[in-house]
Amino acid sequence: MKSFPDIQFPIGDTVAAFIDFLALNFKGFFDFLFVIFSSTIKATEQGLLMLPWWLLILIVVAIGTYFTSWKGGITFGVFLFLIGTFDLWSQTMTTLAVIIISVVLSLLIGIPLGILMAFNRTFASIMRPILDAMQTMPTFVYLIPVIFFFPLGNVPAVIATIIYALPPVMRLTELGIRNVDEEVIESAESFGSSRMQMLMKVQLPQALPTIMAGVNQTTMMALSMAVVGSMVGADGLGERVLHALNRIDMSLGFEAGISIVFLAIIIDRITAGIADKMQSRRGEAS
């Protein structure tokens, strides 16, 4: 009895058959999604590339100064300038476009679902293992079905990024709303607030700092998917890293890699700065 008995449940096969079924029968739906996604990504990318490089740097310096400090703003500007000197500007804009779209979609899906989780315990207990799976399932595993549904390129990358980056904002939205002080909820209720008024005027604003922490984490996780996304054909910095890997080009690899790091630092500090600002606007941490 040393080896495990030969019992087989064809779970893998079932999942594969299901994916096949979806790809076959919902082709129209996925084609429709593809058109919307790819055109939005393209538009965002083109918009970013239309901006003169110096203007974008100035905008980042300004935003950085406002939300962090002038030192931060200038550092971010220098980072972007360095990326330009690596001759990776257009790739950076592509990566940025993919991240922006992924994050925006993650928030559009994640925040409402997080709210639902906070209000409905059954839904929350169903969602929690799913979120665990989304975060721990090796990314490559769900890249496989994604390329079943969509042609290679930026779109499957965005889908994979959303799957990976969605959980933090959902979890933290739920946590933020659940953790609103009981007495604050009671006081809103004692004034005769409706459910909607309670949510919009009290619960969401009270949970906002926590939700912003979720937004920050979601953004960072989206960025970490840049290289993985390029495995399903996404352009941008990740593609450069893969390219360097294939050619064992240390110089290009480092430049593309450090560009991702720069981008990560800029986005992280700015989103964290926005969260801090929201917090400090009401005096102290509450």
Add this chain to the structure above:
Amino acid sequence: MTVKIQLQHVSKIFGPRPQKIVPLIEQGKSKEEILKETKHTVGVYDASMDIYDGEFFVIMGLSGSGKSTLIRCFNMLNVPTAGSILVDGEDITKYSKQQLRDYRQKKIAMVFQHFGLFSHRTILENVEYGLEIRGLSKEERRKIAMEQLENVGLKGYEDQYPDQLSGGMQQRVGIARALTNNPDILLMDEPFSALDPLIRREMQLELIDLQDRLQKTIIFITHDVNEAFKLGDRVAVMKDGRVEQIGTPEEILEQPANEYISSFTHDIDRSKVLQAEHVMSRPHNILTLKDGLQVGVKMMRENGISSLFVADRGRKLEGYITIDDAIDAIREKKSIESILRREVTTVSPDTYIQDLIPLVLQSGLPLVVTDEENRILGIILRVHVLSSLIAEDFDAETV
């Protein structure tokens, strides 16, 4: 006095199947037994009371006595498991969602122990919340909210955030916020217990002042006996979810319903609760002007006293005579009026004992309790004042 709120056999039980527990309580099982056997917590059991319009009603009890659970029944933050609550004759436990929202928006407001302020809103935005919920225009609610802020002395702070204010100021915001809707009923859940003692005293006085002006029906929760007796027109004492006694502070102090309550009131400062009318004795030995001096001397001799208060026919106080003067006057055939001394210390019936103490110490004579028309209501001897300060044991009283 009209009844504003009527609680009829209100119970609140927490747990998955609260209705099933009601019969168990009726069988007389204790809170602990029920918790052990069924994992249900009895918050309030069979509370009945009438609260009058404009009354300052205090619910007092230690932590876990169910007082906070009970006060949340008045605005249905806790829905009673059994019983009904009539407000102005309407049973609020039967209200629809819309009726309940209406009731909360217009008739009742609550002040919380830890203030319950919205930290993401400015002071002004906090105060106008109730009006905003009701859909008033921005100008209108700003105006009303500013007035309320002025009322509680917080003008100039309207653009600050709650965290920037001290505890006392935050609770003023809480009170202003509760008053903006101009509710008939104000619920206050230990509003001052998170404040330091000096601020607390100040806030208590302000609240008394406020109540004098506004005449709201206030339901006030506290665990502090002194606070309860200082503020309350009537006090309900709760223990383990049950209402043990309801009465005026004096009634509870003088006739505690059971040992628990008498132990509760043991360290109360009686001089701040009891008033002249509670300690005075009936004025038996009063000489009326028409009685004449002979009668007066006889009264003094029989009672072994050396002076006697004199009143007119309408029991209005005229003054007093001493026995020496009276004997001289009889010998010299003088009238009562000629020996009448008028410097008598009078007090009103609602003077607190703490204010009587210096008066009885200064005056050689007993104090006379009179009404507004100077009619004699009673007499206070030094011994009355002193004995009133000693709490009688409940046991001693029942034996």
